[in-house]
Amino acid sequence: MPLTPPAEPDPEPKMNWASFYAVISGVNRHSTGIGRIWLSVLFIFRILVLVVAAESVWGDEKSGFTCNTQQPGCNSVCYDHFFPISHIRLWALQLILVSTPALLVAMHVAHRRHVDKRIYKLSGRTNPKDLEQIKSQKMKITGALWWTYVISLFFRVIFEVTFMYLFYMIYPGYKMIRLVKCDSYPCPNTVDCFVSRPTEKTVFTVFMLAVSGVCILLNIAEVVFLVGKACSKHLHDAGDTSMGAWIQQKLRLL
Protein backbone atom coordinates (compact mmCIF):
# COMPACT_ATOMS: atom_id res chain seq x y z
CA MET A 1 0.00 0.00 0.00
CA PRO A 2 1.63 3.29 -1.04
CA LEU A 3 2.45 5.62 1.82
CA THR A 4 1.23 9.16 1.42
CA PRO A 5 3.64 11.83 2.65
CA PRO A 6 2.32 13.93 5.52
CA ALA A 7 0.53 17.03 4.33
CA GLU A 8 2.91 19.98 4.26
CA PRO A 9 1.88 22.69 6.65
CA ASP A 10 0.82 25.82 4.83
CA PRO A 11 3.91 28.09 4.69
CA GLU A 12 1.83 31.26 4.21
CA PRO A 13 0.85 31.80 7.88
CA LYS A 14 4.48 31.30 8.99
CA MET A 15 5.62 33.79 6.38
CA ASN A 16 3.17 36.31 7.73
CA TRP A 17 4.14 35.92 11.36
CA ALA A 18 7.74 36.27 10.11
CA SER A 19 6.97 39.55 8.32
CA PHE A 20 5.04 40.66 11.41
CA TYR A 21 8.16 39.87 13.46
CA ALA A 22 10.24 42.00 11.07
CA VAL A 23 7.88 44.94 11.54
CA ILE A 24 7.66 44.67 15.33
CA SER A 25 11.31 43.93 16.04
CA GLY A 26 12.21 47.20 14.28
CA VAL A 27 10.76 48.90 17.35
CA ASN A 28 13.16 46.93 19.53
CA ARG A 29 15.94 49.45 19.10
CA HIS A 30 14.03 52.08 21.05
CA SER A 31 12.85 49.77 23.82
CA THR A 32 14.26 49.37 27.27
CA GLY A 33 16.03 46.13 28.25
CA ILE A 34 12.82 44.77 29.78
CA GLY A 35 10.98 45.65 26.56
CA ARG A 36 13.40 43.53 24.57
CA ILE A 37 12.91 40.59 26.96
CA TRP A 38 9.15 41.02 26.58
CA LEU A 39 9.46 40.91 22.80
CA SER A 40 11.57 37.73 22.92
CA VAL A 41 9.10 36.05 25.30
CA LEU A 42 6.26 37.08 22.98
CA PHE A 43 7.89 35.64 19.90
CA ILE A 44 9.43 32.50 21.33
CA PHE A 45 6.92 31.37 23.92
CA ARG A 46 3.74 32.61 22.33
CA ILE A 47 3.89 33.09 18.57
CA LEU A 48 6.29 30.23 17.90
CA VAL A 49 4.41 27.85 20.22
CA LEU A 50 1.14 28.91 18.59
CA VAL A 51 2.39 28.26 15.07
CA VAL A 52 4.45 25.14 15.73
CA ALA A 53 2.35 23.31 18.31
CA ALA A 54 -1.01 24.77 19.23
CA GLU A 55 -2.32 25.03 15.66
CA SER A 56 -1.92 21.28 15.13
CA VAL A 57 -3.63 20.48 18.44
CA TRP A 58 -6.66 22.53 17.43
CA GLY A 59 -6.38 21.50 13.77
CA ASP A 60 -9.06 18.83 13.98
CA GLU A 61 -11.29 20.64 16.47
CA LYS A 62 -14.30 20.52 14.20
CA SER A 63 -13.70 17.27 12.35
CA GLY A 64 -12.92 15.51 15.63
CA PHE A 65 -15.99 16.89 17.40
CA THR A 66 -18.44 13.99 17.40
CA CYS A 67 -22.02 13.86 18.65
CA ASN A 68 -23.90 10.72 19.53
CA THR A 69 -26.44 11.08 16.75
CA GLN A 70 -26.69 10.64 13.03
CA GLN A 71 -28.93 13.66 12.59
CA PRO A 72 -27.28 15.84 9.93
CA GLY A 73 -26.47 19.30 11.18
CA CYS A 74 -26.48 18.42 14.88
CA ASN A 75 -22.66 18.29 14.98
CA SER A 76 -22.31 21.72 13.37
CA VAL A 77 -24.90 23.35 15.56
CA CYS A 78 -23.56 21.92 18.81
CA TYR A 79 -19.99 22.80 17.87
CA ASP A 80 -21.05 26.35 17.12
CA HIS A 81 -22.96 26.56 20.41
CA PHE A 82 -20.03 25.49 22.60
CA PHE A 83 -17.15 27.07 20.63
CA PRO A 84 -18.26 30.51 19.43
CA ILE A 85 -14.64 31.35 18.67
CA SER A 86 -11.69 29.00 18.68
CA HIS A 87 -8.75 29.44 21.11
CA ILE A 88 -6.34 29.70 18.19
CA ARG A 89 -8.15 32.66 16.67
CA LEU A 90 -8.45 34.38 20.03
CA TRP A 91 -4.71 33.94 20.63
CA ALA A 92 -3.86 35.21 17.15
CA LEU A 93 -6.01 38.31 17.71
CA GLN A 94 -4.53 38.77 21.19
CA LEU A 95 -0.97 38.59 19.88
CA ILE A 96 -1.71 41.04 17.08
CA LEU A 97 -3.47 43.53 19.35
CA VAL A 98 -0.86 43.25 22.10
CA SER A 99 2.00 43.93 19.67
CA THR A 100 0.47 46.96 17.97
CA PRO A 101 1.01 49.57 20.76
CA ALA A 102 4.73 49.15 20.01
CA LEU A 103 3.98 50.70 16.62
CA LEU A 104 2.76 53.85 18.40
CA VAL A 105 6.29 54.21 19.75
CA ALA A 106 7.75 53.57 16.28
CA MET A 107 5.52 56.27 14.80
CA HIS A 108 6.54 58.75 17.48
CA VAL A 109 10.23 58.01 16.87
CA ALA A 110 9.73 58.46 13.11
CA HIS A 111 7.96 61.78 13.75
CA ARG A 112 10.78 62.97 16.03
CA ARG A 113 13.38 62.01 13.43
CA HIS A 114 11.42 63.89 10.76
CA VAL A 115 11.35 66.99 12.97
CA ASP A 116 15.10 66.67 13.72
CA LYS A 117 15.83 66.36 10.01
CA ARG A 118 13.87 69.53 9.22
CA ILE A 119 15.67 71.41 12.02
CA TYR A 120 19.02 70.26 10.61
CA LYS A 121 18.02 71.33 7.09
CA LEU A 122 16.74 74.73 8.21
CA SER A 123 19.91 75.36 10.22
CA GLY A 124 21.95 74.60 7.12
CA ARG A 125 23.44 71.28 8.13
CA THR A 126 22.62 69.20 5.07
CA ASN A 127 25.62 66.88 5.17
CA PRO A 128 24.15 63.46 4.27
CA LYS A 129 26.29 61.90 7.02
CA ASP A 130 24.48 64.03 9.62
CA LEU A 131 21.11 63.01 8.22
CA GLU A 132 22.15 59.34 8.26
CA GLN A 133 23.26 59.76 11.85
CA ILE A 134 19.79 60.99 12.80
CA LYS A 135 18.34 57.83 11.30
CA SER A 136 20.64 55.46 13.14
CA GLN A 137 20.89 57.12 16.53
CA LYS A 138 18.98 55.60 19.42
CA MET A 139 16.30 57.90 20.78
CA LYS A 140 16.37 58.56 24.50
CA ILE A 141 13.07 57.76 26.19
CA THR A 142 12.41 61.25 27.55
CA GLY A 143 9.74 63.88 27.25
CA ALA A 144 6.81 63.12 24.98
CA LEU A 145 8.35 59.80 23.89
CA TRP A 146 8.34 58.69 27.54
CA TRP A 147 4.61 59.33 27.72
CA THR A 148 3.97 57.53 24.42
CA TYR A 149 5.99 54.57 25.66
CA VAL A 150 4.20 54.37 29.02
CA ILE A 151 0.79 54.72 27.34
CA SER A 152 1.70 51.92 24.93
CA LEU A 153 2.64 49.74 27.92
CA PHE A 154 -0.72 50.47 29.57
CA PHE A 155 -2.53 49.51 26.37
CA ARG A 156 -0.57 46.26 26.21
CA VAL A 157 -1.57 45.36 29.75
CA ILE A 158 -5.20 46.31 29.11
CA PHE A 159 -5.36 44.15 25.97
CA GLU A 160 -3.75 41.20 27.74
CA VAL A 161 -6.13 41.38 30.68
CA THR A 162 -9.15 41.84 28.38
CA PHE A 163 -8.30 38.74 26.42
CA MET A 164 -7.65 36.71 29.56
CA TYR A 165 -11.08 37.77 30.78
CA LEU A 166 -12.67 36.91 27.42
CA PHE A 167 -11.10 33.46 27.60
CA TYR A 168 -12.47 32.99 31.09
CA MET A 169 -15.95 34.08 30.00
CA ILE A 170 -16.09 31.84 26.93
CA TYR A 171 -14.28 28.85 28.39
CA PRO A 172 -14.96 28.90 32.14
CA GLY A 173 -12.07 27.77 34.31
CA TYR A 174 -9.72 27.61 31.30
CA LYS A 175 -10.39 23.89 31.22
CA MET A 176 -11.44 21.97 28.14
CA ILE A 177 -14.19 19.48 28.99
CA ARG A 178 -14.38 16.03 27.46
CA LEU A 179 -18.11 15.89 27.04
CA VAL A 180 -20.78 18.49 26.36
CA LYS A 181 -24.51 17.93 26.29
CA CYS A 182 -26.44 19.63 23.54
CA ASP A 183 -30.12 19.91 22.60
CA SER A 184 -30.23 22.68 19.95
CA TYR A 185 -32.34 22.13 16.85
CA PRO A 186 -31.96 19.84 14.84
CA CYS A 187 -30.63 17.48 17.51
CA PRO A 188 -33.55 15.15 18.28
CA ASN A 189 -32.97 15.18 22.07
CA THR A 190 -30.16 15.93 24.51
CA VAL A 191 -27.17 14.36 22.80
CA ASP A 192 -23.66 13.73 24.13
CA CYS A 193 -20.95 15.45 22.12
CA PHE A 194 -17.28 14.64 22.56
CA VAL A 195 -14.50 17.17 22.22
CA SER A 196 -11.27 16.06 20.55
CA ARG A 197 -7.98 16.14 22.60
CA PRO A 198 -9.38 17.90 25.68
CA THR A 199 -6.37 17.26 27.94
CA GLU A 200 -3.82 18.46 25.39
CA LYS A 201 -5.92 21.56 24.82
CA THR A 202 -6.11 22.23 28.56
CA VAL A 203 -2.31 21.90 28.83
CA PHE A 204 -1.74 24.41 26.04
CA THR A 205 -4.39 26.80 27.37
CA VAL A 206 -2.74 26.82 30.79
CA PHE A 207 0.71 27.27 29.19
CA MET A 208 -0.41 30.23 27.09
CA LEU A 209 -2.16 31.70 30.11
CA ALA A 210 1.01 31.42 32.19
CA VAL A 211 3.13 33.08 29.51
CA SER A 212 0.50 35.80 29.18
CA GLY A 213 0.83 36.38 32.93
CA VAL A 214 4.61 36.58 32.61
CA CYS A 215 4.22 39.18 29.85
CA ILE A 216 1.88 41.24 32.03
CA LEU A 217 4.45 41.15 34.85
CA LEU A 218 7.20 42.22 32.45
CA ASN A 219 5.08 45.13 31.24
CA ILE A 220 4.33 46.23 34.82
CA ALA A 221 8.04 45.96 35.70
CA GLU A 222 8.85 48.11 32.68
CA VAL A 223 6.36 50.77 33.78
CA VAL A 224 7.86 50.78 37.29
CA PHE A 225 11.38 51.01 35.83
CA LEU A 226 10.47 53.94 33.57
CA VAL A 227 8.66 55.79 36.37
CA GLY A 228 11.59 55.17 38.72
CA LYS A 229 14.06 56.40 36.10
CA ALA A 230 12.01 59.55 35.48
CA CYS A 231 11.73 60.23 39.23
CA SER A 232 15.45 59.81 39.81
CA LYS A 233 16.17 62.09 36.85
CA HIS A 234 13.88 64.76 38.33
CA LEU A 235 15.54 64.45 41.72
CA HIS A 236 18.93 64.83 40.07
CA ASP A 237 17.79 67.90 38.17
CA ALA A 238 16.01 69.36 41.17
CA GLY A 239 19.35 70.36 42.61
CA ASP A 240 21.43 68.97 45.42
CA THR A 241 18.98 69.17 48.27
CA SER A 242 19.83 66.91 51.16
CA MET A 243 16.53 65.06 50.68
CA GLY A 244 17.20 64.61 46.98
CA ALA A 245 20.70 63.32 47.60
CA TRP A 246 19.42 60.88 50.25
CA ILE A 247 16.72 59.45 47.94
CA GLN A 248 19.25 59.15 45.10
CA GLN A 249 21.59 57.23 47.38
CA LYS A 250 18.77 54.89 48.38
CA LEU A 251 17.78 54.29 44.76
CA ARG A 252 21.36 53.50 43.82
CA LEU A 253 21.50 50.85 46.53
CA LEU A 254 18.40 49.05 45.10
Next chain:
Amino acid sequence: MSWPALYAQLVGANRHSTSLGKIWLSVLFIFRVMVLMVAAETVWGDEQSDFVCNTLQPGCENVCYDQFFPVSHIRLWCLQLVFVAAPTLLVSMYVAYRNHGDKKKLLQISSRTGFLSSKSPEEELEALKRRRLPITGPLWWTYFISVVAKLLIEVGFMYALYVVYDGFQMPRLVQCDQWPCPNLVDCFISRPTEKTIFTVFMATASSICMVLNGAELAYLVTKAITRSLSRKDGRPTSREKTWRGTNERSPGSLRRCN
Protein backbone atom coordinates in the same frame (compact mmCIF):
# COMPACT_ATOMS: atom_id res chain seq x y z
CA MET B 1 3.27 37.27 -5.89
CA SER B 2 2.03 37.04 -2.35
CA TRP B 3 1.08 39.37 0.47
CA PRO B 4 4.68 40.06 1.62
CA ALA B 5 5.59 41.01 -1.97
CA LEU B 6 2.63 43.41 -2.11
CA TYR B 7 3.74 44.84 1.25
CA ALA B 8 7.24 45.44 -0.14
CA GLN B 9 5.77 47.32 -3.12
CA LEU B 10 3.50 49.48 -0.99
CA VAL B 11 6.18 50.32 1.58
CA GLY B 12 8.24 51.76 -1.29
CA ALA B 13 5.34 54.03 -2.27
CA ASN B 14 4.82 54.88 1.41
CA ARG B 15 7.76 57.29 1.42
CA HIS B 16 5.73 59.83 -0.53
CA SER B 17 2.60 59.45 1.59
CA THR B 18 1.31 61.73 4.29
CA SER B 19 1.47 60.51 7.91
CA LEU B 20 -2.17 59.47 7.70
CA GLY B 21 -1.30 57.43 4.63
CA LYS B 22 1.42 55.63 6.59
CA ILE B 23 -0.98 54.88 9.43
CA TRP B 24 -3.51 53.62 6.86
CA LEU B 25 -0.91 51.23 5.44
CA SER B 26 -0.08 49.85 8.90
CA VAL B 27 -3.76 49.35 9.75
CA LEU B 28 -4.29 47.66 6.38
CA PHE B 29 -1.46 45.19 6.81
CA ILE B 30 -1.73 44.44 10.49
CA PHE B 31 -5.46 44.42 11.13
CA ARG B 32 -6.65 43.22 7.74
CA VAL B 33 -4.09 41.24 5.76
CA MET B 34 -2.50 39.60 8.82
CA VAL B 35 -5.82 38.76 10.45
CA LEU B 36 -7.09 37.42 7.11
CA MET B 37 -4.05 35.21 6.66
CA VAL B 38 -3.50 33.89 10.16
CA ALA B 39 -7.06 33.64 11.42
CA ALA B 40 -9.90 34.14 8.94
CA GLU B 41 -8.67 31.69 6.31
CA THR B 42 -8.76 28.78 8.78
CA VAL B 43 -12.27 29.69 9.92
CA TRP B 44 -13.58 29.57 6.34
CA GLY B 45 -11.35 26.62 5.41
CA ASP B 46 -14.05 23.98 5.80
CA GLU B 47 -16.99 26.11 4.63
CA GLN B 48 -18.00 23.78 1.86
CA SER B 49 -16.93 20.43 3.29
CA ASP B 50 -18.81 21.13 6.51
CA PHE B 51 -21.91 22.54 4.87
CA VAL B 52 -24.38 19.79 5.72
CA CYS B 53 -27.95 19.41 4.51
CA ASN B 54 -30.55 17.19 6.10
CA THR B 55 -30.88 14.92 3.09
CA LEU B 56 -29.03 12.07 1.40
CA GLN B 57 -29.93 13.36 -2.09
CA PRO B 58 -26.66 13.70 -4.06
CA GLY B 59 -26.04 17.17 -5.41
CA CYS B 60 -28.42 18.90 -3.01
CA GLU B 61 -25.60 20.14 -0.74
CA ASN B 62 -23.59 21.48 -3.68
CA VAL B 63 -26.53 23.31 -5.16
CA CYS B 64 -27.65 24.80 -1.85
CA TYR B 65 -24.09 25.89 -0.97
CA ASP B 66 -23.80 27.58 -4.31
CA GLN B 67 -27.11 29.35 -3.87
CA PHE B 68 -26.28 30.80 -0.45
CA PHE B 69 -22.56 31.48 -0.99
CA PRO B 70 -22.06 32.86 -4.52
CA VAL B 71 -18.66 34.30 -3.48
CA SER B 72 -16.92 33.36 -0.27
CA HIS B 73 -16.10 36.08 2.28
CA ILE B 74 -12.42 35.23 2.04
CA ARG B 75 -12.30 35.79 -1.71
CA LEU B 76 -14.24 39.03 -1.40
CA TRP B 77 -11.80 40.29 1.23
CA CYS B 78 -8.75 39.25 -0.80
CA LEU B 79 -10.13 41.10 -3.83
CA GLN B 80 -10.97 44.10 -1.67
CA LEU B 81 -7.44 44.27 -0.25
CA VAL B 82 -5.82 43.91 -3.66
CA PHE B 83 -8.04 46.58 -5.23
CA VAL B 84 -7.60 48.94 -2.28
CA ALA B 85 -3.82 48.64 -2.48
CA ALA B 86 -3.75 49.31 -6.23
CA PRO B 87 -4.28 53.13 -6.24
CA THR B 88 -1.11 53.50 -4.15
CA LEU B 89 0.78 52.03 -7.10
CA LEU B 90 -0.56 54.96 -9.20
CA VAL B 91 1.42 57.26 -6.94
CA SER B 92 4.59 55.12 -7.25
CA MET B 93 4.18 55.12 -11.03
CA TYR B 94 3.94 58.91 -11.09
CA VAL B 95 6.98 59.25 -8.81
CA ALA B 96 8.94 56.85 -11.05
CA TYR B 97 7.91 58.88 -14.11
CA ARG B 98 8.99 62.13 -12.41
CA ASN B 99 12.31 60.61 -11.32
CA HIS B 100 12.90 59.34 -14.87
CA GLY B 101 12.30 62.84 -16.28
CA ASP B 102 14.55 64.48 -13.69
CA LYS B 103 17.27 61.87 -14.28
CA LYS B 104 17.27 62.67 -18.01
CA LYS B 105 17.52 66.39 -17.28
CA LEU B 106 20.37 65.79 -14.83
CA LEU B 107 22.28 63.65 -17.34
CA GLN B 108 21.74 66.31 -20.03
CA ILE B 109 23.06 69.06 -17.76
CA SER B 110 26.06 67.03 -16.61
CA SER B 111 26.96 66.05 -20.20
CA ARG B 112 26.75 69.71 -21.31
CA THR B 113 28.72 71.26 -18.46
CA GLY B 114 31.08 68.32 -17.88
CA PHE B 115 31.78 66.65 -14.55
CA LEU B 116 32.87 69.73 -12.62
CA SER B 117 30.73 69.14 -9.55
CA SER B 118 31.90 68.21 -6.10
CA LYS B 119 29.37 65.39 -6.13
CA SER B 120 29.75 62.56 -8.67
CA PRO B 121 26.81 62.00 -11.05
CA GLU B 122 26.14 58.64 -9.38
CA GLU B 123 25.72 60.37 -6.04
CA GLU B 124 23.43 62.94 -7.63
CA LEU B 125 21.31 60.16 -9.15
CA GLU B 126 21.19 58.33 -5.81
CA ALA B 127 20.08 61.53 -4.07
CA LEU B 128 17.40 61.91 -6.74
CA LYS B 129 16.16 58.38 -6.10
CA ARG B 130 16.14 58.81 -2.34
CA ARG B 131 14.57 62.28 -2.15
CA ARG B 132 11.05 62.68 -0.89
CA LEU B 133 8.88 64.66 -3.28
CA PRO B 134 6.58 67.24 -1.69
CA ILE B 135 2.90 66.62 -2.39
CA THR B 136 2.24 69.59 -4.67
CA GLY B 137 1.08 70.13 -8.22
CA PRO B 138 0.42 67.01 -10.35
CA LEU B 139 1.57 64.73 -7.51
CA TRP B 140 -1.10 66.27 -5.29
CA TRP B 141 -3.75 65.49 -7.89
CA THR B 142 -2.48 61.93 -8.39
CA TYR B 143 -2.41 61.38 -4.64
CA PHE B 144 -5.87 62.92 -4.17
CA ILE B 145 -7.36 60.74 -6.92
CA SER B 146 -5.72 57.63 -5.44
CA VAL B 147 -7.22 58.32 -1.99
CA VAL B 148 -10.67 58.96 -3.50
CA ALA B 149 -10.37 55.70 -5.48
CA LYS B 150 -9.41 53.81 -2.29
CA LEU B 151 -12.41 55.21 -0.47
CA LEU B 152 -14.82 54.33 -3.28
CA ILE B 153 -13.42 50.79 -3.54
CA GLU B 154 -13.80 50.23 0.21
CA VAL B 155 -17.38 51.48 0.18
CA GLY B 156 -18.17 49.39 -2.91
CA PHE B 157 -16.89 46.16 -1.41
CA MET B 158 -18.56 46.72 1.97
CA TYR B 159 -21.84 47.32 0.16
CA ALA B 160 -21.33 44.22 -2.00
CA LEU B 161 -20.68 42.08 1.09
CA TYR B 162 -23.75 43.50 2.82
CA VAL B 163 -25.97 42.87 -0.20
CA VAL B 164 -24.72 39.36 -1.02
CA TYR B 165 -24.95 38.10 2.56
CA ASP B 166 -27.91 40.21 3.67
CA GLY B 167 -26.05 41.85 6.53
CA PHE B 168 -22.91 40.94 8.44
CA GLN B 169 -24.37 38.06 10.39
CA MET B 170 -23.96 34.43 9.40
CA PRO B 171 -27.06 32.33 10.13
CA ARG B 172 -26.74 28.84 11.60
CA LEU B 173 -29.41 27.35 9.39
CA VAL B 174 -30.59 28.05 5.86
CA GLN B 175 -33.56 26.44 4.12
CA CYS B 176 -33.15 25.38 0.56
CA ASP B 177 -35.50 23.90 -2.07
CA GLN B 178 -33.39 24.05 -5.23
CA TRP B 179 -33.55 21.08 -7.56
CA PRO B 180 -32.43 18.26 -6.88
CA CYS B 181 -33.35 18.69 -3.20
CA PRO B 182 -36.54 16.66 -2.71
CA ASN B 183 -38.33 19.29 -0.58
CA LEU B 184 -37.46 22.22 1.66
CA VAL B 185 -34.34 20.95 3.43
CA ASP B 186 -32.46 22.38 6.37
CA CYS B 187 -28.82 23.11 5.65
CA PHE B 188 -26.37 23.88 8.43
CA ILE B 189 -23.46 26.25 8.09
CA SER B 190 -20.21 25.47 9.87
CA ARG B 191 -18.90 27.86 12.59
CA PRO B 192 -21.48 30.63 12.04
CA THR B 193 -20.66 32.52 15.26
CA GLU B 194 -16.92 32.60 14.56
CA LYS B 195 -17.64 33.75 11.01
CA THR B 196 -19.92 36.52 12.28
CA ILE B 197 -17.20 37.68 14.71
CA PHE B 198 -14.61 37.87 11.95
CA THR B 199 -17.00 39.54 9.49
CA VAL B 200 -17.74 42.25 12.04
CA PHE B 201 -14.01 42.61 12.82
CA MET B 202 -13.10 43.02 9.15
CA ALA B 203 -15.99 45.45 8.61
CA THR B 204 -14.74 47.52 11.57
CA ALA B 205 -11.17 47.54 10.23
CA SER B 206 -12.51 48.56 6.82
CA SER B 207 -14.47 51.43 8.42
CA ILE B 208 -11.34 52.61 10.27
CA CYS B 209 -9.50 52.63 6.93
CA MET B 210 -12.34 54.63 5.38
CA VAL B 211 -12.18 57.17 8.21
CA LEU B 212 -8.40 57.47 7.73
CA ASN B 213 -8.90 58.01 3.99
CA GLY B 214 -11.54 60.68 4.66
CA ALA B 215 -9.22 62.41 7.14
CA GLU B 216 -6.38 62.26 4.61
CA LEU B 217 -8.58 63.89 1.95
CA ALA B 218 -9.53 66.67 4.37
CA TYR B 219 -5.85 67.16 5.27
CA LEU B 220 -4.78 67.34 1.60
CA VAL B 221 -7.50 69.85 0.73
CA THR B 222 -6.71 72.01 3.78
CA LYS B 223 -3.00 71.96 2.97
CA ALA B 224 -3.67 72.95 -0.65
CA ILE B 225 -5.91 75.83 0.43
CA THR B 226 -3.38 77.18 2.97
CA ARG B 227 -0.62 76.86 0.40
CA SER B 228 -2.55 78.79 -2.25
CA LEU B 229 -3.51 81.46 0.32
CA SER B 230 0.09 81.95 1.44
CA ARG B 231 1.22 82.03 -2.18
CA LYS B 232 -1.32 84.77 -2.90
CA ASP B 233 0.36 86.78 -0.13
CA GLY B 234 3.64 86.30 -2.00
CA ARG B 235 5.26 84.34 0.83
CA PRO B 236 6.73 80.95 -0.12
CA THR B 237 5.69 78.17 2.27
CA SER B 238 8.33 76.59 4.51
CA ARG B 239 8.12 73.39 2.43
CA GLU B 240 8.78 75.28 -0.78
CA LYS B 241 11.71 77.04 0.89
CA THR B 242 13.39 73.76 1.91
CA TRP B 243 12.46 72.03 -1.39
CA ARG B 244 13.77 74.89 -3.48
CA GLY B 245 16.90 74.85 -1.35
CA THR B 246 17.46 71.13 -1.95
CA ASN B 247 16.64 71.18 -5.65
CA GLU B 248 18.45 74.32 -6.61
CA ARG B 249 21.62 73.02 -5.01
CA SER B 250 21.96 70.08 -7.42
CA PRO B 251 22.28 71.92 -10.76
CA GLY B 252 24.07 74.78 -8.96
CA SER B 253 26.79 72.48 -7.61
CA LEU B 254 27.47 71.27 -11.14
CA ARG B 255 28.26 74.81 -12.28
CA ARG B 256 30.83 75.35 -9.53
CA CYS B 257 34.44 75.12 -10.71
CA ASN B 258 36.94 73.33 -8.49
